[in-house]
Amino acid sequence: MARRIASQTTMTPAAVADTVSFTTGQAFAFWRGGSTTQLVRFWEISISGQAASSSSPTFMLFSRNSLASAGALSFTAAVGNDSFMDPFTAALAAITPVGNIAATTYPQRDTANHLMNCSLNAFGGVFFWRANRVEECPALYGTAVTLGDISLSCSTGGTPGAIGGHVIYETS
Amino acid sequence: MVFSKRSLEGYVEVDHSNSPGISAEQAKSVGSKLVAPGGTVFKSPTMMCSKCQYTIILNPDRSCSRGYCRKCDHDICDRCSLLLKLGHGCSSETCWHMRLASL
Numbered sequence: 001m002a003r004r005i006a007s008q009t010t011m012t013p014a015a016v017a018d019t020v021s022f023t024t025g026q027a028f029a030f031w032r033g034g035s036t037t038q039l040v041r042f043w044e045i046s047i048s049g050q051a052a053s054s055s056s057p058t059f060m061l062f063s064r065n066s067l068a069s070a071g072a073l074s075f076t077a078a079v080g081n082d083s084f085m086d087p088f089t090a091a092l093a094a095i096t097p098v099g100n101i102a103a104t105t106y107p108q109r110d111t112a113n114h115l116m117n118c119s120l121n122a123f124g125g126v127f128f129w130r131a132n133r134v135e136e137c138p139a140l141y142g143t144a145v146t147l148g149d150i151s152l153s154c155s156t157g158g159t160p161g162a163i164g165g166h167v168i169y170e171t172s
Numbered sequence: 173m174v175f176s177k178r179s180l181e182g183y184v185e186v187d188h189s190n191s192p193g194i195s196a197e198q199a200k201s202v203g204s205k206l207v208a209p210g211g212t213v214f215k216s217p218t219m220m221c222s223k224c225q226y227t228i229i230l231n232p233d234r235s236c237s238r239g240y241c242r243k244c245d246h247d248i249c250d251r252c253s254l255l256l257k258l259g260h261g262c263s264s265e266t267c268w269h270m271r272l273a274s275l
Contacts, residue, residue: 049191055191055192057194057198059202059204061202114203117202117203117204117206119186119194119198119199119202119204119206120186120188120191120194121188121191121192121193121194121210123191123192124188124190124191124192125186125187125188125191125193125194125208126185126186126187126188127185127186127187128183128184128185128186128187129182129183129184129185129218130182130183130184131182131218131227132179132180132181132182132183132218133180133182133220135220135225135268136182136218136220136227155202157198157201157202158198158202
């Protein structure tokens with residue numbers, strides 16, 4: 001078990017419809033299983049609005065993907081990062097790929113498997129969710145389409161504004 | 173230490189106290205029932221239904237009682253509460269907590 005924190009200092013998500021491929025930096029992050037048997041549970045999502053001047057309804061969706069990402073995943077350097085939660089965490093045999101830049105293929109959000117609606121107004125709004133027990137955590141397993149690929153991204157219909165935040169997840 | 177079922181609850185918060193917020197119409201447009209208009213804060217515990225494992229956001233303004241399964245001693249969602257009344261009780265096949273207990 002190893003808990004890690006993926007965070008973004010500031011980014012403006014792009015409104016992307018379901019089943020449309022993301023491009024560089026549009027989503028908050030994607031996660032994919034580090035191996036065909038890796039289980040990743042999500043414990044906490046925190047998003048804070050950072051829009052400076054006008055109402056910015058930002059319809060963030062935590063969702064499974066209908067097209068899995070491929071290749072290495074990464075964040076924009078110095079803006080997004082992924083770090084261990086406990087300094088004594090042992091190195092994982094298979095690191096969980098996370099980031100909002102895909103080296104080969106970008107994922108697409110699934111229409112039928114939205115897990116959580118994390119909508120907020122990025123002009124002064126805050127969204128926070130935390131699971132209490134392991135069975136409350138949404139999870140991904142392996143690397144297959146839908147089961148093994150999850151994204152936190154912005155859906156269409158609003159006017160996305162700048163946000164910052166973090167996601168705590170646990171790999172086992 | 174006294175056990176409380178409240179220790180099993182998760183937590184969700186949408187703080188629009190200093191924000192224009194998201195109106196009911198805007199929330200509905202993306203299929204969300206979690207409405208927090210401008211100037212309001214929504215804070216609520218969450219619970220997991222024993223039977224269907226949906227995470228339920230507890231409505232702080234709810235006045236009617238919630239479903240409860242005496243067999244597994246856990247709260248359940250409205251949909252499963254109806255099923256319980258129709259005779260579909262918890263078993264190790266259908267209930268998360270009973271399945272855990274049987275391991």
